[in-house]
Amino acid sequence: METEKLPIEDKRPFVKETNGMFHPPEELSRRGYIKGFAEYRRMYQESIERPEEFWGRQAEEHISWYRKWDKVLEWDFSRIGEIDAPFVQWFIGGKLNVSHNCLDRHLTTWRRNKAAIIWQGEDESQKRTLTYQQLHSEVNKFANVLRKHGIRKGDRVTIFMPMIPELPIAMLACTRIGAIHSVVFSAFSTQALTSRVQDSQSKAIITTDASFHGGRAVELKKKVDEALGDCPSVETVIVYKRAGVPIDMQPGRDFWWHEEMAAEDVKGFCEPEVMDAEDPLFILYTSGTTGKPKGIVHTTGGYLLHVTLSFKAIFDYKDEDIFWCSADIGWVTGHSYIVYGPLANGATSMMFESIPTFPEPDRFWKIIEDYKVNIFYTAPTALRALMRLGDDWPNKHDLTSLRVLGTVGEPINPEAWLWYHRTIGKERCVIVDTWWQTETGGVLITPLASAIPTKPGSASAPFFGVVPEVVRADGTPTEEDEAGSLVLTRPWPGMFRHMNNDVKNQLVKQVYFSTFPGKYYTGDACKVDEDGFLWLMGRNDDVINVSGHRLSTAEIEHALVGHHAVAEAAVVGFPHEVKGQGIYCYVTLRQ
Numbered sequence: 001m002e003t004e005k006l007p008i009e010d011k012r013p014f015v016k017e018t019n020g021m022f023h024p025p026e027e028l029s030r031r032g033y034i035k036g037f038a039e040y041r042r043m044y045q046e047s048i049e050r051p052e053e054f055w056g057r058q059a060e061e062h063i064s065w066y067r068k069w070d071k072v073l074e075w076d077f078s079r080i081g082e083i084d085a086p087f088v089q090w091f092i093g094g095k096l097n098v099s100h101n102c103l104d105r106h107l108t109t110w111r112r113n114k115a116a117i118i119w120q121g122e123d124e125s126q127k128r129t130l131t132y133q134q135l136h137s138e139v140n141k142f143a144n145v146l147r148k149h150g151i152r153k154g155d156r157v158t159i160f161m162p163m164i165p166e167l168p169i170a171m172l173a174c175t176r177i178g179a180i181h182s183v184v185f186s187a188f189s190t191q192a193l194t195s196r197v198q199d200s201q202s203k204a205i206i207t208t209d210a211s212f213h214g215g216r217a218v219e220l221k222k223k224v225d226e227a228l229g230d231c232p233s234v235e236t237v238i239v240y241k242r243a244g245v246p247i248d249m250q251p252g253r254d255f256w257w258h259e260e261m262a263a264e265d266v267k268g269f270c271e272p273e274v275m276d277a278e279d280p281l282f283i284l285y286t287s288g289t290t291g292k293p294k295g296i297v298h299t300t301g302g303y304l305l306h307v308t309l310s311f312k313a314i315f316d317y318k319d320e321d322i323f324w325c326s327a328d329i330g331w332v333t334g335h336s337y338i339v340y341g342p343l344a345n346g347a348t349s350m351m352f353e354s355i356p357t358f359p360e361p362d363r364f365w366k367i368i369e370d371y372k373v374n375i376f377y378t379a380p381t382a383l384r385a386l387m388r389l390g391d392d393w394p395n396k397h398d399l400t401s402l403r404v405l406g407t408v409g410e411p412i413n414p415e416a417w418l419w420y421h422r423t424i425g426k427e428r429c430v431i432v433d434t435w436w437q438t439e440t441g442g443v444l445i446t447p448l449a450s451a452i453p454t455k456p457g458s459a460s461a462p463f464f465g466v467v468p469e470v471v472r473a474d475g476t477p478t479e480e481d482e483a484g485s486l487v488l489t490r491p492w493p494g495m496f497r498h499m500n501n502d503v504k505n506q507l508v509k510q511v512y513f514s515t516f517p518g519k520y521y522t523g524d525a526c527k528v529d530e531d532g533f534l535w536l537m538g539r540n541d542d543v544i545n546v547s548g549h550r551l552s553t554a555e556i557e558h559a560l561v562g563h564h565a566v567a568e569a570a571v572v573g574f575p576h577e578v579k580g581q582g583i584y585c586y587v588t589l590r591q
């Protein structure tokens with residue numbers, strides 16, 4: 001297919017390349033939130049030499065507190081599993097509310113009428129914009145609905161919804177009343193939903209009749225109905241009508257979102273619950289080396305600060321920018337960088353309901369052009385898949401609004417990095433390859449768009465307060481360019497605090513703190529090069545990463561042997577050109 005060159009004048013400065021290293025344009029550093037490498041170094045140094053001073057100052061600058069903390073940090077990585085005490089606490093005694101930080105505090109500024117969420121539905125004609133004022137009003141109403149249904153501080157609420165604005169509305173409404181949300185990825189099976197609801201003992205489920213996926217309607221409420229037989233903790237189900245497909249509604253248990261929201265008694269302000277910095281904020285399930293998904297528990301103060309500061313510093317977000325993270329909110333990336341990080345900064349966050357190739361393979365590029373997206377954050381898998389479809393698709397679109405490009409979820413191969421740089425960024429956008437995990441809450445190893453140079457395939461440098469080490473199996477440090485295990489020696493504010501139902505942190509100890517005692521074991525392989533750049537090299541435990549989605553080999557084996565014909569199963573990953581890794585299953589059948 002021949003496409004004509006677009007007659008577009010591109011005024012963005014070039015990214016400078018010297019000896020395989022790419023430097024942010026000077027103008028970007030000068031105008032940046034972090035003004036160049038020297039400023040990053042100075043701040044990083046302070047964050048590890050005087051963490052309490054550094055994080056205390058950041059917490060005052062970025063978060064609104066009802067009550068200031070008594071102590072910034074207490075931690076002990078050495079006695080985890082022995083006693084029933086937290087292994088890390090941040091901002092002890094501090095009081096705040098996350099929805100107040102993401103919404104109310106913007107209403108007294110000019111941001112009141114700024115777009116908080118811009119939503120693009122799967123159908124191109126379906127679009128919605130919610131200003132901070134409108135989002136505030138929806139969240140308050142839904143928080144009142146939840147309270148009316150008896151949901152109180154500390155109760156768990158499962159949210160099983162596709163990528164529509166009601167998903168962040170439901171999350172923020174939970175945070176407003178102190179309920180702990182557990183978002184379950186809407187493409188998960190009934191079994192996956194059931195086990196997560198059972199583990200979290202949720203009192204309510206919020207869902208939709210169906211979701212749209214690549215032109216198909218997928219029935220979500222049906223999966224909820226199937227799960228509910230085994231989930232006696234659930235008293236209330238609230239259903240948002242997304243597709244208009246027929247569903248069963250059980251009187252007394254199931255309620256329509258639109259009817260609940262229209263009631264007179266839910267209108268108006270909902271007083272936010274005053275939460276302790278260490279009160280749980282959400283549970284998010286992730287796969288580990290053991291068969292069962294782990295309910296990672298994040299708390300309020302440290303998490304919010306980490307995602308707020310990291311969003312601003314890594315992407316160099318400016319108030320006039322449109323930020324688009326293409327992840328699903330069912331994963332931690334969506335929690336931290338579609339919902340909490342952007343909204344706490346008063347940013348405009350895009351949400352997209354569908355997939356990159358629907359209805360055509362240029363959907364991402366079309367959205368960037370249509371909405372003039374300035375910062376785009378996606379996964380290497382998506383880039384590799386789109387790269388294979390040829391440059392004509394992106395070349396049809398004006399992508400000159402872009403300034404910063406991000407990747408997350410898996411290592412990015414240099415070939416995909418360079419394609420992103422040349423074909424999407426036109427050599428004028430900074431690329432931030434961000435390494436982190438569900439457990440870490442926010443990004444930990446990354447370039448900062450305005451301050452840290454990059455090398456294709458390397459996640460560059462530690463974020464503030466993060467002290468990485470790469471070690472051999474015996475715990476000794478590796479040499480330059482020698483692969484080893486990535487460990488973290490100090491806590492960071494967004495660090496998870498528990499695993500759900502894990503008495504005395506026994507599982508936390510076993511999974512994260514026993515391989516290298518006293519240090520957090522990431523499960524990732526890594527090496528450090530001659531310039532001190534960190535290169536993440538994939539998992540070195542029994543976890544495989546397929547299309548940026550973390551899967552446990554044990555969990556897949558468990559599913560296979562659950563079939564009556566299967567005697568034994570073994571699952572391994574293999575290198576896959578597009579997905580990063582693919583799944584190989586060895587199965588022995590019964591006689």
Ligand code: AMP
Pocket residue numbers: 286332407408409410411412433434435436437438439459522523524536537538539545548549550
């Ligand atoms: P999850 O908890 O599902 O976000 O998965 C976390 C895992 O994804 C990490 O342990 C890494 O193996 C992988 N990962 C995430 N981001 C990156 C990245 N930028 N580079 C390399 N691997 C990554």
